[in-house]
Amino acid sequence: MGTIDSRHQLVPETYITHRKTGEHIKSLSVVCAYMKCPVAQYSLKNKINIIPWKPQKDQLQGADVGFVVSFGHLIPQSIISSFPLGMVNVHASLLPRWRGAAPIIHTVLNAETETGVTLMKIRPHRFDCGEIIGSSKLKIAPQEDAGTLTRRLASLGSAELQSCLKSLTERLGQAKPQTETGASYAPKVDASMSCCKWAEMTASQLHRRHLALHHVFPLHADWQGQTVKFLECSPMEKTSSLSPGFVDFSKKHRHLEVTCNKQSVLTVNQLKLSGKKVMSAMDFVNGFLKKVPVDLWKFGNGECG
Missing domain, CATH: 3.40.50.170 (Formyl transferase, N-terminal domain)
Structure with missing residues (x-):
């Protein structure tokens, strides 16, 4: 069954x-x-x-x-x-x-x-x-x-x-009864768990959610009113001076760097906007970031519920 x-x-x-x-x-x-x-x-x-x-x-x-x-x-x-x-x-x-x-x-x-x-x-x-x-x-x-x-x-x-x-x-x-010691519950998950709350979660916490959920619910946020999904990401061993949600681009590493809680940094190598094809960080920079002022280079929380 x-x-x-x-x-x-x-x-x-x-x-x-x-x-x-x-x-x-x-x-x-x-x-x-x-x-x-x-x-x-x-x-x-x-x-x-x-x-x-x-x-x-x-x-x-x-x-x-x-x-x-x-x-x-x-x-x-x-x-x-x-x-x-x-x-x-x-x-x-x-x-x-x-x-x-x-x-x-x-x-x-x-x-x-x-x-x-x-x-x-x-x-x-x-x-x-x-x-x-x-x-x-x-x-x-x-x-x-x-x-x-x-x-x-x-x-x-x-x-x-x-x-x-x-x-x-x-x-x-020879079956043995279960003990209640150490018991824990694993409820169903939904897309709200993969929402990027930049000011509340560190880069490591977001990456942990990516590892757990990306096969069913990729990490997602908001870009200029559109949902953006982050398909490849990892925490970076550096801190940022920007506010949570703001994004920068590393020419050296060719990835996006998004500021998270505690000034930690999440790098993004691959992402997808609603209705668009999967794109690299460089594609996103050329097609979207460069078309808005730098003070608008920010991902929102999206529909976090």
């Missing part, structure tokens, strides 16, 4: 194992909330049985266990109990850390150095609180973004699931 995107490898690798060896899996079906999702498209291409959400009990007959990844729906007891071995969730954090919808993004937002995947029993009425049957850790590189981390966790989660399937009954029998 899942709505996972094409970067996740759970269904493909489980399917390949099933086709190559016949071990551990006699049959495989996929439950999808909508048919346009990559999991459904993969299943159609490879002739894997697809069951629409919400499945009827008779559609699940013969299945021993259900696995869920990034599904986003509370699963009722009637469906959970349809599986003799219950249901297992593959979650992209080391539970109880970062329960909720966006664990990878919040992991990167908080500049954590370690994360992993957790396999847990699904319980009705609450997300990500079931007993743990397995987990695996990995280290996070200092400048790793959420997109890269998602792909690595997908591989790790797939490997952990393959391992789990080899001894599923034993693992279920």
